[in-house]
Every structure is written in structure tokens, then in C-alpha cells.
Amino acid sequence: MSTAYGLAGIAAVVAATVLIGTLGLRISRTTSDFYVASRTVTPLRNASAIGGEYLSAASFLGAAGLILAFGADMLWLPVGWTGGYLVLLMLVSAPLRRSGAYTLPDFAEARLESMAVRRVTSVLVVLIGWLYMMPQFQSAGLVLRTVTGAPLWAGPVLITVVVAVNVLAGGMRSITLVQAFQYWLKLTGMAVPLVFLLLAWRFDGAPGLDRDTAPRFPERxxxxxxxxxxxxxxxxxxxxxxxxxxxxxxxxxxxxxxxxxxxxxxxxxxxxxxxxxVPHVEDIPARTDRQWAMPLDGREHSLYATYSLILATFLGTMGLPHVLVRFYTNPDGRAARRTTVMVLSLLGAFYLLPGVYGALGRLYTPELLMTGRTDAVVLTLPGRVLGGAAGDLLGALVTGGAVAAFLSTSSGLTVSVAGVLGQDILRGGVRSFRAATLLALAVPLALSVAARSLAVADVVGLAFAVAASTFCPLLVLGIWWRRLTVAGALAGLVTGGALAGTAVVVTVAGGAPEGLAGALLEQPAAWTVPVAFAVMIGVSLATPRGVPPDVARMMVRLHTPESLNVDRGTWRPKRV
Amino acid sequence: MSGPDGRAGEREATTPSRPAARANSSDAPAPGRTRVTGPRTRASRRLRHPVTREIDEQTGLGEAYMRSLVQAQLRLAVRLCAVLAAVVGGLPVLFALVPELREQRVAGLPLAWVLLGGLVYPWFVACGWWYVRQAERNERDFADLVDNRWADRNRG
Known part of the structure; x- marks a missing residue:
């Protein structure tokens, strides 16, 4: 890919992001504007914003990369990332909006009437947010390196500056506009080049992936x-x-x-x-095209890993801090549901694409299996297959989409993490939010430079596993089960967080061991989620006196439609 | 929650669960007076004791209504989650138990890719759409039952 075109793509997206972001400055003045855009966002824009915020570098780059490396089993990743919204729709969306909480800690405090649960929740939000941001920053390094050959730390620094400027300038209102724009940019950036790639593939005689040989270099x-x-x-x-x-x-x-x-x-x-x-890098198994295209033939213990991945993604989506904060921008619970269905459609449209990129990558960029940088497949393909000015232009478009991907997710996470840091650790208000923004960005910046480089979708998968092991039980039991107690919630959060967190630290820091233990640590959700649920339920049943006194009123608030004139209690989120 | 069941429950539960103070002031006539009651029509009874007040005062009746709403919504969600789990959770087992399916091709593409790379997404959207319709219907039924002004207007 030509450096000039690639840089132009990056510059255009960064400029558009900052421009739209600063336009929000004039209309965002109060604290409420900063946190939830004053709840005046229309459903399609809100759904686009949710999609834009959610489609991270893991979706744009990572999914295609893992499919290229490990084959059909990795198709479950985008399936789970979409299906998570279906579970969220059914179990969480409307009640959560009706709770009136702005953030997860708000919900925990409102439902359980306990500051202790709120504090534990705050810590988890910040940790999950940072774990999710780290690979986004690393992808920024990868993109900048692929395009310009810049050192790996340059990307994370760039993203930190752009996100900081944007969030500090306008808060969530500008972010909502930016995110909505970026969903469509990402869809275009991935779909338009794919049309040309498929035309070129047809012109090439439409080679299939059913050969009984491992990938070979198509030319010198x-x-x-x-x-x-x-x-x-x-x-x-x-x-x-x-x-x-x-x-x-x-x-x-x-x-x-x-x-x-x-x-x-x-x-x-x-x-x-x-x-x-093509020689394969150590951790990618060399398999024939036929094996690659078949499910359950990838990594070791693939059946366990598949189920664990399904559980983590389907249940973890509801626990991601930047996803939940979006639901408060719906006017009511009914709108929250309808927005979620729209999100399902938008995500479904996008996730049809990564699998095709992965398959084309196996045909045309097999050397990525040797360098191990399979995450770069989406960036590399247009230039490789099309070449010339068309390849350069489409390469710039893809690069722009990738920049949009990590910018939007990082912005959303920064707002969420900074919101929690500002409210629960600093004193609250706009000034604390600004200080918290800088802190929220500094930690993942440091982590992304210090930590070893892992596949972006794998690290994001771990963040999903932590969310599924902590916030999923809290939300599901909190919304549907009156007998949840403060002690039960605390025990479940701490157990789930500690187990999944240990797995994350082992996998990210040292690399998981071989064999079954490795599979259990790399994909912890299949055992940590049931344990967290069991602990939360068990401890709640053992401490029946810890049921919050106002649980009945809270149930009214969570479940009755807004059209009814009933007493929903007086709880309001703090300082907003 | 079905309408007739809920109303039957209301008739049974109203008298015993009403707080004693209100029962005295409205039910016991003052000495020397005879109470004359008209036929118990639905509309007048509803106007005097809106169920929203039962919910607000957390009487046994109000709680029963709330539980029925929460249970209806939970039943709906659990039912659809079970279908989702059966389909999504069933596929890997199916591929594990029937190895021929892994190599099965549909229209020139491997079955797994057709399902996981394509068909599953429109199915998700259809499930979501169906769920929203059902959940909103549960809420409408509940509102019909509870909010007498709303219900009267709609029943003419």
C-alpha cells in the first residue's frame, strides 16, 4: 500500500472525527450533556452510534485475522459479538433503561442500595475498560506501522491525543455524532473494497479453498x-x-x-x-485448506474453546461499560428495545464481511501466516490483489475504516471509564471528568506499549470473559430475581472478577501453558461464568436478611412501562 | 399474562388485602344509616380503586400484579433464550458428533460458513423483532389491566 494514500486515509478520518467532535462543543454545556447527551438522540442515530462504538479494531481487523489463522471455528467470534445483543435485548435493555441509571455502578447502587457494591462495580468497569482499550491502542500501532513503517508506539500516542481532544471538547454528545458517523464509515471502508476484491477474485478464476494442501505462495x-x-x-x-x-x-x-x-x-x-x-509461525497450526474450512479443527481443545467463546461473547456483551452507557440515551424502555433490534441489523450487516476477508487472505496474503501479523489481512488485501491506483485508494479507505474502528471504541471506553473515575473516585462534575479522561487514557497507553503483542481479538475476548463473569450475573439476577442480596452480589462480583482476572493476567503476561490448563485459561468463561452465578445465588440464599428493603419499588421501576402512572421511587443518579 | 386470569385474581384478592383503616372508613356505615349499594359494575369499581394505587402502596394485590408482569416477561425471555441456546449451543455438538456435516457443502460453500457466516445474522434479527413484539404486548396487557383510565378509554 502506498504510504501517501494510507496517511491521507488516516488524516481524513482523524480530521473528520475532531471536526464533528468540536461541533458538539457549542451544544454540550451541562454535566448531563457530558455523560448521556441529554437523552435527545434519535433511534437510528443512537443505533448507529452503538454500532460505531462497538465495532472495534477487534471486529474490523482482528476477526478476519483470526479467521485467516484458525479457520471456521473463529466464525463464532462475530456471531457471538452480534448474538450478545440479542441476549442483552431480552434480559437487560428495557429494564436497564427504566432504572434511570447512567452507568453500571449507578445501577448497582440503585438496585442493591449499597455503596460497597457500587465501589466494586466501579473498579471492575475501570479494569474491563482498560483491558479492552489496550488492544485497540496496539492495533493503532499496527495500522500506523503497516501504512508508514512508524514505530509501534506512534499509533497509541496518536490515538491518545485525538481521543483526549475529542472527549475533552464535547463529551458524549459529540461522541454520539462521531460514533454514528463512524459506523457508516466502517461499513463502507470494509464493504466497498470487498466488492472490488471479489470482482478481482472472479476474474482470477474464482479459486476455491477445498484443496488438500497447505497454503503456498501464489508467486515469487x-x-x-x-x-x-x-x-x-x-x-x-x-x-x-x-x-x-x-x-x-x-x-x-x-x-x-x-x-x-x-x-x-x-x-x-x-x-x-x-x-x-508457506512456513507458519509457531502458534498457528499448518493445515490444509480443507481442514481450515471445517469447524472444530483449529486450536487444541477446540470444542471446549468454542463453547467458552460462545458463552463469553453472548453473555459478556451486556457487561461492557461502553455498551451500557449508550442505552441511557434512549428516551424510554420501549425505545431501548427497538434501538437494540436496529443494532442487531447493523451489526449483522457488518459481520457478514470479516469471514470473506479471512478466506481471501488465505488465498492472496498467506505470508501473514508466517509473520504472525494476521491482524493486518484487511489492510494488506486491497493493495495486494488490486494494485495500482485502485488498490491504493481502496487501501486508504480500509485504513480510514480501521482508524475509525479503534478511535470510536477508545472514545466510548474513555467516556465510560472517565465517567466512573470522575464520579466515584474524584469529586464529580465537569472538571473531575476532564482529569479522569486523562487518567483513563494514560493507563492503557502505558499498557499497550509495555505488554507483549497479542492478537487483538484474543485480548478483547478476554475482556468479554471478565464482563460475562461479573456484570452478567449482577444484571441478570438484579433485574429478574428479588432475592439477590448485597452479600451475594459482592461475593459473585469478587469471585468472578478474581477468577477471570487471574486467567487474563496469566494469558496476557506470560502466555498460557500447553494442554487443557492452557485452554481453560485462554478461554475462561465456560467455568468462571457458572461459578460466578452459583456464588451470587448461593450467598444470596444464605443471607436472606440482606435483601434490599426497597426491592419491590425497584421492580416496579425496572419493569412497568413508562405510560403507567406509578410510583417508581425517588432514586436519582448522583451529581448529574 | 392473560386478561381474564388477572381479573379473576383481582376479585379474590381485593377485600382481604386492603389495609384495615381504609376498609373501616369505606365499608362500615355510620350508626343509623343503611348502606345502599348499586350493582358492582366494572367501570365504577375501577375508578375507585385503581390498581396503580395498589402497586404504589405495595399491597398484596399490587405485588401480585407486579409479579405476574415480571414473570410474563421472564418467561418470554427464557423461552427465546432456550431456543437461542439450543441452536447456537447445538451446532458445535452437531459438528462434533456428525463429522460428515463438517465437510457438507451447500451451494458450493461449506455448511459451517453458510450458517455462521451468513444465515445466523438474519435469524438473530428476526428473533429480536419477534421478542420486541411479544414484550410490548405483555406490557400493553399489563397496562390494560392496571391503568383504569387507559383501559376504560380502550374498552369504550
């Missing part, structure tokens, strides 16, 4: 490895190497790689002959 290909990797070579191949291979420096010499693992140093270029089998 030079692969430049950005970071040092260990690759597994399946059959002997003679390559031209510039850089370090297996600890020895070469300068354009022919090297024969025997079958087995080989270490390829940083910034090493290897030129493979046409038709050579």
Missing part, C-alpha cells in the same frame, strides 16, 4: 518479518535471505531451510520461490 514473494519469529518449515525450501536466519547473518545469499523450526530475526527479508509452501 518477498516476506519481510517485522518482529523476530520462530517459523515451522514443512518441506525443504531454498530462499534468498537478507538479515538473520537461525542466528546467522545473510546478505542476499541463497539459504536452504530444512523441515523444522527456524528463527527469523527482526527486519529480515526472505524471498520464496513461486509455489513454495
Amino acid at each position: 514473494t518477498t516476506v519481510t518479518v517485522g518482529a523476530a519469529v520462530t517459523v515451522k518449515v514443512a518441506e525443504p525450501v531454498t530462499v534468498t535471505a537478507t538479515g538473520r536466519v537461525d542466528g546467522r547473518t545473510h546478505d542476499g545469499a541463497a539459504v536452504t531451510l530444512a523441515p523444522g523450526p527456524h528463527e527469523v530475526g527482526r527486519d529480515t527479508a526472505l524471498t520464496f520461490p513461486r509455489g513454495a509452501a
Whole structure:
């Protein structure tokens, strides 16, 4: 992809984001404006904003990347990211809007009448938000590096500055406009290039993915490895190497790689002959196209991993802080439901696309399986398949979409995390919100530079698992079960958070061990969610006196339609 | 919640659950006076004791109404969640137990890709749309039952 076009794409999206964002400045004046856009947002715009905020770098880049690497099992990721909204619609959306709470801690406080639960919830919101933001920042680094060759820290710094300017300028109102715009930008950025890619694929004779061979280089290909990797070579191949291979420096010499693992140093270029089998990076299994296209044939313990992923995504969506805050911008519970169905349609339309990118990537950019940067497949394909000015232009469009993806999700998370930090840790009000914004951005910036690079969708998947193990039980039991007690809620939140959090730390910091233990830690939801539910229910039943005194009034508030004139209690969220 | 059931419940529950103070002031005639009652029409009874007040005062009747609403909505959600779980949770098991299905092709594409990469999304939207209709109907039924002004206007 040409650097100039790519930079133009990045600059255009950043400029549009800041411009629309600052337009919001004139109309956003009170604290209420900052947090929830004063609840005057129309349903389609609200649904677009939810979609725009939700479709992160994991959706735009990560899903296609994991599908390219691991095949059909990874189709469950976008399915779960959409299906999560169906579960949210059925169990949470209208009651949550009717609760009148602005944030998850607000809901916890209103339902359980306990500041202790509120504090635990606040801490979890901040932790989940940061865990979700870290891979967004890392993707920013990947995009900037793919386009311009800039160092990996440049992307995170850029995103921090843009988000800070935007959130500080206008708060949520401007964010709502920006997000709605960015949903359509992301859909365009992914769909339009795909049309041209599919035309080119047809013109190429529509090659299928049912061969009984592993991917091969379709033509003589030079692969430049950005970071040092260990690759597994399946059959002997003679390559031209510039850089370090297996600890020895070469300068354009022919090297024969025997079958087995080989270490390829940083910034090493290897030129493979046409038709050579693509060596795979260590953690991606080399499989034939047929195996790749089949479900349950990817990672180890794939059946367990599939179920765990389904559970995490379907139940975790409702617990994501930036998703929930959007529901307060609906005028009433009925509108909240209808908005959610619209969100389902918008997400469904978008998630038809990543699978196709993954499949095309296997045909045309198999070298990503060797460099391990499968997350770059969406960015790389237009330039590779189309070439010329068309490839450059479409490449710029895709790049713009990717920038929109991590900008919008980071903005939404920043608003949510800063809202919680500002209200519960600082003193509240607009000034605290501004200070909290800077804190909310600084931590993930540091994490993204310090942590090792992981597949963006994997880390996001862990954030879903934590949300599913903590907020899902709190919301579902809080809305539907009168006997939930303060002690039960606290015990469930702490247990679920500690178990899932441990799995996250082990996986992100050191890498999970081999075998079943590794699968249990990489995809913890299948056991942490049932444990969290069981603890919350069990402790609640054991402490029947801890049922909040006003639970009946709260049930009226959560479930009766707004058209009825009933007493819904006097609780209001603080300081807004 | 079905209308007739709810109204039957109301008739049974009204008298015993009403607070003693109000029962005295409205039911016991002063000495020397005879109480004359007209036929108990639905409209007049509803106007005097709107169920919203029962809910506000958290009487047994009000609680019964609230529970019936929450249970109706929960039943609806659990039913649809069960369908969702059966379809979504059933697919991996099906692929595990019947390996031929993994290689099955539909219109030249592998079955898993057709289902997970395409058909599942419109199905989600259809489920969501159906749920919203049912949930709003539950709420309308509840409002019919509870809010007498609203109900009277609609029943003519």
C-alpha cells in the first residue's frame, strides 16, 4: 500500500472525527450533556452510534485475522459479538433503561442500595475498560506501522491525543455524532473494497479453498518479518535471505531451510520461490485448506474453546461499560428495545464481511501466516490483489475504516471509564471528568506499549470473559430475581472478577501453558461464568436478611412501562 | 399474562388485602344509616380503586400484579433464550458428533460458513423483532389491566 494514500486515509478520518467532535462543543454545556447527551438522540442515530462504538479494531481487523489463522471455528467470534445483543435485548435493555441509571455502578447502587457494591462495580468497569482499550491502542500501532513503517508506539500516542481532544471538547454528545458517523464509515471502508476484491477474485478464476494442501505462495514473494519469529518449515525450501536466519547473518545469499523450526530475526527479508509452501509461525497450526474450512479443527481443545467463546461473547456483551452507557440515551424502555433490534441489523450487516476477508487472505496474503501479523489481512488485501491506483485508494479507505474502528471504541471506553473515575473516585462534575479522561487514557497507553503483542481479538475476548463473569450475573439476577442480596452480589462480583482476572493476567503476561490448563485459561468463561452465578445465588440464599428493603419499588421501576402512572421511587443518579 | 386470569385474581384478592383503616372508613356505615349499594359494575369499581394505587402502596394485590408482569416477561425471555441456546449451543455438538456435516457443502460453500457466516445474522434479527413484539404486548396487557383510565378509554 502506498504510504501517501494510507496517511491521507488516516488524516481524513482523524480530521473528520475532531471536526464533528468540536461541533458538539457549542451544544454540550451541562454535566448531563457530558455523560448521556441529554437523552435527545434519535433511534437510528443512537443505533448507529452503538454500532460505531462497538465495532472495534477487534471486529474490523482482528476477526478476519483470526479467521485467516484458525479457520471456521473463529466464525463464532462475530456471531457471538452480534448474538450478545440479542441476549442483552431480552434480559437487560428495557429494564436497564427504566432504572434511570447512567452507568453500571449507578445501577448497582440503585438496585442493591449499597455503596460497597457500587465501589466494586466501579473498579471492575475501570479494569474491563482498560483491558479492552489496550488492544485497540496496539492495533493503532499496527495500522500506523503497516501504512508508514512508524514505530509501534506512534499509533497509541496518536490515538491518545485525538481521543483526549475529542472527549475533552464535547463529551458524549459529540461522541454520539462521531460514533454514528463512524459506523457508516466502517461499513463502507470494509464493504466497498470487498466488492472490488471479489470482482478481482472472479476474474482470477474464482479459486476455491477445498484443496488438500497447505497454503503456498501464489508467486515469487518477498516476506519481510517485522518482529523476530520462530517459523515451522514443512518441506525443504531454498530462499534468498537478507538479515538473520537461525542466528546467522545473510546478505542476499541463497539459504536452504530444512523441515523444522527456524528463527527469523527482526527486519529480515526472505524471498520464496513461486509455489513454495508457506512456513507458519509457531502458534498457528499448518493445515490444509480443507481442514481450515471445517469447524472444530483449529486450536487444541477446540470444542471446549468454542463453547467458552460462545458463552463469553453472548453473555459478556451486556457487561461492557461502553455498551451500557449508550442505552441511557434512549428516551424510554420501549425505545431501548427497538434501538437494540436496529443494532442487531447493523451489526449483522457488518459481520457478514470479516469471514470473506479471512478466506481471501488465505488465498492472496498467506505470508501473514508466517509473520504472525494476521491482524493486518484487511489492510494488506486491497493493495495486494488490486494494485495500482485502485488498490491504493481502496487501501486508504480500509485504513480510514480501521482508524475509525479503534478511535470510536477508545472514545466510548474513555467516556465510560472517565465517567466512573470522575464520579466515584474524584469529586464529580465537569472538571473531575476532564482529569479522569486523562487518567483513563494514560493507563492503557502505558499498557499497550509495555505488554507483549497479542492478537487483538484474543485480548478483547478476554475482556468479554471478565464482563460475562461479573456484570452478567449482577444484571441478570438484579433485574429478574428479588432475592439477590448485597452479600451475594459482592461475593459473585469478587469471585468472578478474581477468577477471570487471574486467567487474563496469566494469558496476557506470560502466555498460557500447553494442554487443557492452557485452554481453560485462554478461554475462561465456560467455568468462571457458572461459578460466578452459583456464588451470587448461593450467598444470596444464605443471607436472606440482606435483601434490599426497597426491592419491590425497584421492580416496579425496572419493569412497568413508562405510560403507567406509578410510583417508581425517588432514586436519582448522583451529581448529574 | 392473560386478561381474564388477572381479573379473576383481582376479585379474590381485593377485600382481604386492603389495609384495615381504609376498609373501616369505606365499608362500615355510620350508626343509623343503611348502606345502599348499586350493582358492582366494572367501570365504577375501577375508578375507585385503581390498581396503580395498589402497586404504589405495595399491597398484596399490587405485588401480585407486579409479579405476574415480571414473570410474563421472564418467561418470554427464557423461552427465546432456550431456543437461542439450543441452536447456537447445538451446532458445535452437531459438528462434533456428525463429522460428515463438517465437510457438507451447500451451494458450493461449506455448511459451517453458510450458517455462521451468513444465515445466523438474519435469524438473530428476526428473533429480536419477534421478542420486541411479544414484550410490548405483555406490557400493553399489563397496562390494560392496571391503568383504569387507559383501559376504560380502550374498552369504550
